[in-house]
Amino acid sequence: xxxxxxxxxxxxxKKRAKAFSVPLAQEERGEQLAVIRFLLYPETFAxxxxxxxxxxxxxxxxxxxGTPEFVLGVMNYRSTIVPVVNLKKLLGIREAGLTEMNKVxxxxxxxxxxxxxxxxxxxxxxxxxxxIQEPPASLSKLGLEFIKGMAGPQTILLDGExxxxxxxxxVDA
Numbered sequence: 001x002x003x004x005x006x007x008x009x010x011x012x013x014k015k016r017a018k019a020f021s022v023p024l025a026q027e028e029r030g031e032q033l034a035v036i037r038f039l040l041y042p043e044t045f046a047x048x049x050x051x052x053x054x055x056x057x058x059x060x061x062x063x064x065x066g067t068p069e070f071v072l073g074v075m076n077y078r079s080t081i082v083p084v085v086n087l088k089k090l091l092g093i094r095e096a097g098l099t100e101m102n103k104v105x106x107x108x109x110x111x112x113x114x115x116x117x118x119x120x121x122x123x124x125x126x127x128x129x130x131x132i133q134e135p136p137a138s139l140s141k142l143g144l145e146f147i148k149g150m151a152g153p154q155t156i157l158l159d160g161e162x163x164x165x166x167x168x169x170x171v172d173a
Contacts (some may be wrong), residue, residue: 032127033128033132039119046157048160055103055104062074070086076117087146090143103118104119116163
């Protein structure tokens with residue numbers, strides 16, 4: 001069996017990557033928003049990557065009595081106590097129960113940090129800014145302040161900054 005040295009392997013890998021890459025024309029791309037798509041069954045949501053600090057599995061959740069209904073509990077993550085928010089309660093989506101598949105999106109900015117419960121992470125990708133539409137009137141008015149719009153026919157785009165800056169998440173309104 002013949003072995004290549006590291007520089008030959010790197011050149012081969014770069015050559016293959018260049019052969020498989022297909023650059024889009026700048027005018028075709030437009031302004032893009034990097035997002036993480038996730039499932040809150042039965043709805044698909046997306047949130048800008050800029051608002052998400054980390055993604056991890058839900059584990060060792062401690063329920064705190066007397067907290068607002070949308071606060072699922074707190075968890076110790078890397079020696080930090082992180083509140084976990086159940087967006088289904090804020091948006092009026094039917095509950096399906098917790099499973100070992102649940103994930104937490106850790107949202108963070110200079111003023112706030114909390115976990116956002118989701119049923120499953122679907123993918124990370126991009127949404128064209130030009131294609132973001134107003135949310136349909138059929139969506140619950142309950143959490144409309146946290147929705148930026150619709151990305152395609154089936155994805156609800158959340159406003160990460162609105163979630164992180166909301167006084168409603170600090171004090172139950």
